[in-house]
Amino acid sequence: MSNITVNSLVRKFGPVTAVDGISFNVEPGEVFGFLGPNGAGKSTTISILCTLLAPTSGTASVGGFDCVRDADAVRRSIGIIFQDPTLDNGLTAYENLLFHAYLYGLDRTKAKKRIDDALSLVGLDGRKNELVRKFSGGMKRRLEIARGILNYPKVLFMDEPTIGLDPQTRNLIWEFIAELKKNTGITVFMTTHYLEEAEFCDRIAIIDLGRIIVSGTPGELKAGLQGDTLKLSAADPKGLEAEIREKFGMEPKVTDGGITLTVKQGDEILPALIRGLSTKIIAVSMTSPTLNDVFLSLTGKNIREEGSDPYGPMRSYARKNHGGH
Amino acid sequence: MANIAHEMKAIYVISYRELRKFIREKSRIMGTMARPILWLFVVGGGMSRLVRPVGGINYIQFIFPGMIGMTILFASIFSAISIVWDREFGFLKEILVAPISRFSVVVGKAMAGTSISMLQVLILLIFVPVLGIKINALQFLLLLISSGMLAFSLTCFGILVASRMSSYEGFNIIMNFLVMPMFFLSGAMYPVKLMPPVLREIAYANPLTYGVDGLKNILLAGASGTTMGPEYPAIVDFAVVAGFLAVTAVLSNLSFRRAA
Numbered sequence: 023m024s025n026i027t028v029n030s031l032v033r034k035f036g037p038v039t040a041v042d043g044i045s046f047n048v049e050p051g052e053v054f055g056f057l058g059p060n061g062a063g064k065s066t067t068i069s070i071l072c073t074l075l076a077p078t079s080g081t082a083s084v085g086g087f088d089c090v091r092d093a094d095a096v097r098r099s100i101g102i103i104f105q106d107p108t109l110d111n112g113l114t115a116y117e118n119l120l121f122h123a124y125l126y127g128l129d130r131t132k133a134k135k136r137i138d139d140a141l142s143l144v145g146l147d148g149r150k151n152e153l154v155r156k157f158s159g160g161m162k163r164r165l166e167i168a169r170g171i172l173n174y175p176k177v178l179f180m181d182e183p184t185i186g187l188d189p190q191t192r193n194l195i196w197e198f199i200a201e202l203k204k205n206t207g208i209t210v211f212m213t214t215h216y217l218e219e220a221e222f223c224d225r226i227a228i229i230d231l232g233r234i235i236v237s238g239t240p241g242e243l244k245a246g247l248q249g250d251t252l253k254l255s256a257a258d259p260k261g262l263e264a265e266i267r268e269k270f271g272m273e274p275k276v277t278d279g280g281i282t283l284t285v286k287q288g289d290e291i292l293p294a295l296i297r298g299l300s301t302k303i304i305a306v307s308m309t310s311p312t313l314n315d316v317f318l319s320l321t322g323k324n325i326r327e328e329g330s331d332p333y334g335p336m337r338s339y340a341r342k343n344h345g346g347h
Numbered sequence: 348m349a350n351i352a353h354e355m356k357a358i359y360v361i362s363y364r365e366l367r368k369f370i371r372e373k374s375r376i377m378g379t380m381a382r383p384i385l386w387l388f389v390v391g392g393g394m395s396r397l398v399r400p401v402g403g404i405n406y407i408q409f410i411f412p413g414m415i416g417m418t419i420l421f422a423s424i425f426s427a428i429s430i431v432w433d434r435e436f437g438f439l440k441e442i443l444v445a446p447i448s449r450f451s452v453v454v455g456k457a458m459a460g461t462s463i464s465m466l467q468v469l470i471l472l473i474f475v476p477v478l479g480i481k482i483n484a485l486q487f488l489l490l491l492i493s494s495g496m497l498a499f500s501l502t503c504f505g506i507l508v509a510s511r512m513s514s515y516e517g518f519n520i521i522m523n524f525l526v527m528p529m530f531f532l533s534g535a536m537y538p539v540k541l542m543p544p545v546l547r548e549i550a551y552a553n554p555l556t557y558g559v560d561g562l563k564n565i566l567l568a569g570a571s572g573t574t575m576g577p578e579y580p581a582i583v584d585f586a587v588v589a590g591f592l593a594v595t596a597v598l599s600n601l602s603f604r605r606a607a
Binding site: 072073074094095097098100102104106107108109110111112113117120121122124125126127 | 352353356357359360364367368371372436437438440441442443444445446447
């Protein structure tokens with residue numbers, strides 16, 4: 023049985039349709055990624071799955087429970103790491119986790135044990151009794167992950183888990199997720215608009231304007247593209263083009279100072295080309311398709327890389343200057 | 348049954364969080380205690396030279412119940428407004444996705460406001476002997492019960508307001524158009540029956556008037572019947588505060604459920 027099942031899910035906000043009839047399944051133990059630009063409907067979908075938002079139509083279930091009718095059972099089976107930090111800066115790391123443990127009905131002894139385990143998993147055991155206010159962005163994120171797994175959820179939701187973090191912390195967080203998956207068999211549903219992150223997922227769905235455009239493993243999606251792009255520079259591009267056409271029966275495009283060629287197995291064809299050609303080649307390069315190419319070919323646009331929430335900077339300004347509550 | 352224990356635990360931890368933070372921030376305690384002490388000794392001390400004692404009660408003693416009322420009012424509303432802060436800083440989401448009822452969230456918040464208020468009331472009560480007011484154990488107990496009821500109802504009232512606020516920009520409006528008029532028109536600083544007619548009508552409709560009068564019934568019982576004494580029978584004060592508590596408890600729950 024799937025851990026997440028979504029059927030023809032629709033969510034409208036007035037005249038705007040944020041989620042426009044999406045359907046997908048996530049199997050137990052899978053890391054499933056929702057990839058798309060801002061405003062594509064990723065966070066809305068997460069909010070519905072986390073029971074924070076009711077769907078306009080369609081159904082969603084998590085851990086076998088319906089997100090509307092059985093909201094309480096869903097809440098018990100999930101852990102969430104929201105896009106914006108949701109820690110209390112005026113409490114210590116330990117107190118934040120204890121708060122969470124009690125909200126999820128753990129008793130004191132169990133809570134203490136799990137808090138220690140979770141803190142050491144994310145490498146914050148030495149900071150247990152420090153106020154969260156003093157934590158860096160990366161430490162806060164790690165603490166939120168520790169909190170998210172405290173109630174041993176079946177499904178862990180992560181909304182843009184690495185947004186705004188430095189590359190080192192980003193890698194660290196990916197290591198946690200990989201370790202967690204190996205040790206607990208947890209199902210992870212995450213959203214991202216970082217293409218390189220989507221590659222860590224077992225399966226991804228590309229979402230744009232509230233619809234799933236395509237889904238599959240990162241490899242499958244890339245394989246659906248034409249293939250690798252080869253660029254060969256030569257002093258005589260025309261001659262090179264003619265020779266390739268004649269000897270290899272391919273259709274290269276002449277560009278400034280060379281040719282480009284799209285082939286299925288670039289890594290095998292490139293050496294063969296170089297061996298077989300008599301025209302003098304100055305330089306070669308090969309690019310494999312990225313998920314951005316997939317996105318580009320399907321939607322005709324690039325995924326914007328930064329600038330998530332228009333109020334983000336304002337809120338983080340307020341957070342910095344007003345500290346706690 | 349396990350479910351009830353779970354909800355109780357949630358109520359406990361939601362109120363514990365706020366109390367913990369209040370106690371941790373020493374400056375906040377000092378700040379909140381400075382207000383009634385300033386009023387009591389600076390305003391009250393100055394005014395007591397203008398206002399003659401009536402029924403054996405001087406002006407500082409007269410405003411003392413009002414200062415308790417003011418302390419409860421500010422502490423309760425402030426505590427309830429933390430919902431807006433929680434929403435702004437995202438922490439409310441952490442509470443809303445937890446497997447607990449909205450009812451427990453409201454009760455937890457109301458208990459938080461009540462316990463922070465009560466803590467401040469207890470500090471203020473240190474001044475009882477200093478001011479020359481004598482109370483016995485029963486009066487002390489009644490004082491705690493009345494303060495507790497008033498604090499709980501005012502926190503619920505604050506939750507009702509906070510559920511409708513989308514950002515803390517509205518905070519100043521609440522302070523200037525709700526909290527301050529409630530304080531000034533409660534009989535805390537001057538007897539309601541001596542107010543100009545229009546203001547008197549407003550004061551009659553102000554639940555804090557009865558909360559403060561209830562405290563006067565306990566602390567200034569000796570001055571009953573004079574201008575400085577309580578204005579209504581204790582039972583009326585109790586009934587109005589209890590009614591206010593019931594109404595705000597229900598409305599705060601409805602309003603929070605809709606907002607959340």
